[in-house]
Each structure stands twice: as C-alpha cells, then as structure tokens.
Amino acid sequence: MDTLNMRTGGEGEPAILFLHGLGATGAVWAHLTEAVPRRVLVPDLPGHGLSAPLPYYSFETLATAVARALPDRKPLVVAGHSLGGVLALELASGKYDVEVTGVLALGVKVEWSQDELGRAASFAARPPRVFETQADADQAYLKVSGLLGIAPTDPAGLRETEGGWRLAMDPAAFGVGVPDMTALLAAARCPVVLAAGEHDPMSRPEQLRALDPDAVTLAGLGHNAHVEDPSAIRALLERLGV
Structure with a gap:
C-alpha cells in the first residue's frame, strides 16, 4: 500500500511538508502547523501511526513512499525531525520527482557508535511488544x-x-541505517538549514557544525525542539521564505 495517513490543512504556497522522527507520528507538529501561513502536509511515515508498514526500510524506500503520497507536484518546503530530517534531504536530491525549495533538518543524528547500531538492529529484529494496559503502552510510546x-x-x-496493547510503529523501522549526511547535503538542490537543540543528546550542535558551519543551535532545547518550542522552529522556517 503506497498511501500514507496524511493530515492536511491551511492555505498558501509553497506548501510545507512536515516529517516526524522515528517512533512518533505526524501529531508532533500540531502546534507548529497551526502557526504557519501555508498549506501543510503532515504524513505518518510508513510503519508509524495509521500508515501501513513497508517490506523493507531504508531512507530511499521511505522517501519514495512519502513522494508517492503527495497530492500534487507543486513546490514544497520540507521540515523534518531526526529521521524525518534525513528524508527531507533525500527528497531534496531531485530523485523523487518532488520540487523542494528549502529544507529544515532538525535534530538529525549524524554520528553512530557500533553499540548504537547493534541496539538498533536488535530492536528491528524483535516482534512488537504487547503491554497489558494502555497506560503501559502510552509510556512506551512516549519513551520511544x-x-x-x-x-x-x-x-x-x-x-x-x-492480550493488550502495542505500539503502532513497525519495529523493523529501527533498521533504517545510518545517513550519509555529507552526500545528502551535497546533493540537495535547495537551501538547507541544519539545527539542533542545545541539549539534544542525539544530535550534538558541534557535530552539525562540522558538516555546516552555519548550523543553528537552539538555546535551551532538547531533541524534540519542535514540540518544546514551536516558535523557535517557526523562526527557522522564515529563513526558507515561509
């Protein structure tokens, strides 16, 4: 199934495509999408929320699924968090028949240890865990x-x-791999803003500045900066003409 669950709203072009991170859903962008004067497109990524899983997860297969689900081929600004930031850069490469006029890549993890890769592969190989109560599943969702x-x-x-409740997320999505950020940035056919929260443990600002000296550090914020302070992300989108 190619169609993703897609939240839409607002008016004004270019539209903004908001892509969430691993384990979340498009709902994480709710406060931000209400504040931008543009048409917004907010999917649940494959294997997340109400969207169907994929047979195989890579940045390419995820970006392909997102591109196929777009309602038209009008120009887009793409804002992505974590995994979604990688997909935003993928879409900006020109390989997916999508015209991207600007990218905001927020909180992308660019350095991975062997231990981290091993844990991700282990998660990807497990069946979904079943929790006895919805409250327990709620806590697991928020942690993931x-x-x-x-x-x-x-x-x-x-x-x-x-037997209970499980996360909607397909565990196999943990096996998506490690992004080649240098190649993705070089291939992007539009302006790119890299950013991370000052206290983001996964995407350290100094790591982003090694890729782009102009990468933005968001003072006082963590990994989910778009949830913690939507206005800070709104200001970054203004750099892309939004």
Missing part, C-alpha cells in the same frame, strides 16, 4: 518517541491487540 514529559500520546501511535 522521546516525548515523555513534553507531549501526550497520540492515540494513532497505539494498537489494541490480542
């Missing part, structure tokens, strides 16, 4: 998506199943 303490659970992020 990094939203514990800063946002409520999106009901679309859970599934009721035999």
Whole structure:
C-alpha cells in the first residue's frame, strides 16, 4: 500500500511538508502547523501511526513512499525531525520527482557508535511488544518517541491487540541505517538549514557544525525542539521564505 495517513490543512504556497522522527507520528507538529501561513502536509511515515508498514526500510524506500503520497507536484518546503530530517534531504536530491525549495533538518543524528547500531538492529529484529494496559503502552510510546514529559500520546501511535496493547510503529523501522549526511547535503538542490537543540543528546550542535558551519543551535532545547518550542522552529522556517 503506497498511501500514507496524511493530515492536511491551511492555505498558501509553497506548501510545507512536515516529517516526524522515528517512533512518533505526524501529531508532533500540531502546534507548529497551526502557526504557519501555508498549506501543510503532515504524513505518518510508513510503519508509524495509521500508515501501513513497508517490506523493507531504508531512507530511499521511505522517501519514495512519502513522494508517492503527495497530492500534487507543486513546490514544497520540507521540515523534518531526526529521521524525518534525513528524508527531507533525500527528497531534496531531485530523485523523487518532488520540487523542494528549502529544507529544515532538525535534530538529525549524524554520528553512530557500533553499540548504537547493534541496539538498533536488535530492536528491528524483535516482534512488537504487547503491554497489558494502555497506560503501559502510552509510556512506551512516549519513551520511544522521546516525548515523555513534553507531549501526550497520540492515540494513532497505539494498537489494541490480542492480550493488550502495542505500539503502532513497525519495529523493523529501527533498521533504517545510518545517513550519509555529507552526500545528502551535497546533493540537495535547495537551501538547507541544519539545527539542533542545545541539549539534544542525539544530535550534538558541534557535530552539525562540522558538516555546516552555519548550523543553528537552539538555546535551551532538547531533541524534540519542535514540540518544546514551536516558535523557535517557526523562526527557522522564515529563513526558507515561509
């Protein structure tokens, strides 16, 4: 199934495509999409929320699924968080028949240890865990998506199943791999803004500045800066003409 669950709204061009991170859903962008004077497109990525899983997860297969789900081929600004930031850069390469006029890549993890890769592969190989109660599943969703303490659970992020509740996320998505950020940045056919929260443990500002000296550090914010302070992200989008 190619069609993704897609939230849409607003008016004005170019539209903004918002792409969430691993484990979350498009709901993480809710406060920001209400504040931008543009048409907005907000999918649940494959294997997340109400969108169907993929047979195989890579940055290319995810970007292809997103491109196929777009309602038209009008120009877009793409804002992506973490995994979504990588996909935003993929879409900006020109390989997917999508005209991207600007990219905001927020909180992208660019350095991976062997231990981190091993843990990701282990998660990807496991069947979905079933929790006895919805409350337990809520907590698991918030931990996996990094939203514990800063946002409520999106009901679309859970599934009721035999024996209890599980996350809607397909565990196999953990096997997506490591992005070649140098190549992605070089291939982008539009302006790119890289940014990370000052206290983001996954995407250190100094790591981003090694890729782009103009990378932005968002003072006082963590990995989910778009949830913690949507106005800070709104200001970055203004750099891209939004």
